């Protein structure tokens with residue numbers, strides 16, 4: 001507990017339920033996906049969540065080059081046109097930030113204060129990475145493959161370019177892409193123009209945006225975002241467990257209509273179709289359960305086929321509250337590897353991998369005196 005107290009003093013944990021000005025700065029730069037956008041199988045680009053650690057770099061395509069170097073026989077360089085001329089694959093992939101759910105922790109780790117909706121699913125088009133590594137001729141003894149972005153900043157007192165690595169085995173997987181398009185359009189600046197890495201199934205931090213170089217190392221990569229950040233750990237001394245693939249999570253579109261400020265939902269006493277999405281990067285989703293009583297009792301919902309092997313499943317459930325009153329709606333996903341969402345958050349120092357069940361408070365009955373739309377006839 002001494003370390004937690006220390007971190008609290010250093011300002012990396014906060015007890016107060018109030019969002020600080022620093023968190024607000026991050027929250028207005030980086031937005032989540034409005035829950036009603038769960039209605040789209042493929043998230044419209046502007047509704048997909050965003051997480052940018054430093055500044056969005058501006059890139060002139062005329063000067064842009066991707067380099068592949070390090071522990072390889074033949075270092076390579078590619079312009080964007082050369083990458084676009086290679087074989088291409090389009091894959092629907094669900095991305096979720098590893099810090100999703102962080103804002104509900106207490107004490108709260110100081111970082112982007114996500115609620116539950118730091119997620120989105122896009123159709124990414126790009127060229128597979130494995131053939132490029134094969135062409136470069138990875139030498140014996142290769143260990144990690146490092147992906148470096150063009151964006152630079154300071155985090156944890158370290159001046160750095162954003163970079164993350166994968167083991168050679170993970171980097172060589174068929175589904176790993178160097179993507180230059182999202183939903184059929186060139187990447188917009190905020191999603192990594194002109195090129196980003198896509199590693200289906202993994203939490204967001206893996207998918208390096210504004211990719212400038214790929215470096216094969218004959219040793220373990222020890223960069224900040226790999227070795228220090230993105231670990232499930234209780235104290236700063238704990239070496240922790242690295243964050244890798246997404247744990248299961250289900251989210252629902254909150255039913256009814258919201259109160260502007262509190263977001264409390266007002267629902268008519270009638271039959272409603274509750275709908276949403278569920279995903280896991282560990283194994284296919286095997287079931288989703290719905291509760292209207294805060295998790296005291298559960299019913300299995302109707303699950304649709306996944307949008308792709310690497311994207312969420314739609315689901316729906318008919319719910320007909322007859323009694324006027326307050327309800328807490330919950331939804332819980334289970335995957336085929338037996339991972340199930342917990343009811344409560346598991347606290348850790350960075351607030352990562354929080355996949356506790358979503359709770360939506362609804363009031364069944366009249367919201368307030370209704371003002372009908374003006375008659376325009």
Ligand SMILES: Nc1nc2c(c(=O)[nH]1)N[C@H]1C(S)=C(S)[C@@H](COP(=O)(O)O)O[C@H]1N2
Pocket residue numbers: 048049050051052053054095096097098148149150151162190191192203204205206207208209210
């Ligand atoms: N170069 C670079 N890549 C990055 C980041 C970054 O700040 N810089 N943020 C990462 C994190 S933490 C997440 S969650 C995803 C978010 O991707 P999106 O903004 O396209 O949704 O990008 C990842 N790739």
Ligand SMILES: [Mo]
Pocket residue numbers: 051096097098099204205
């Ligand atoms: Mo993230």
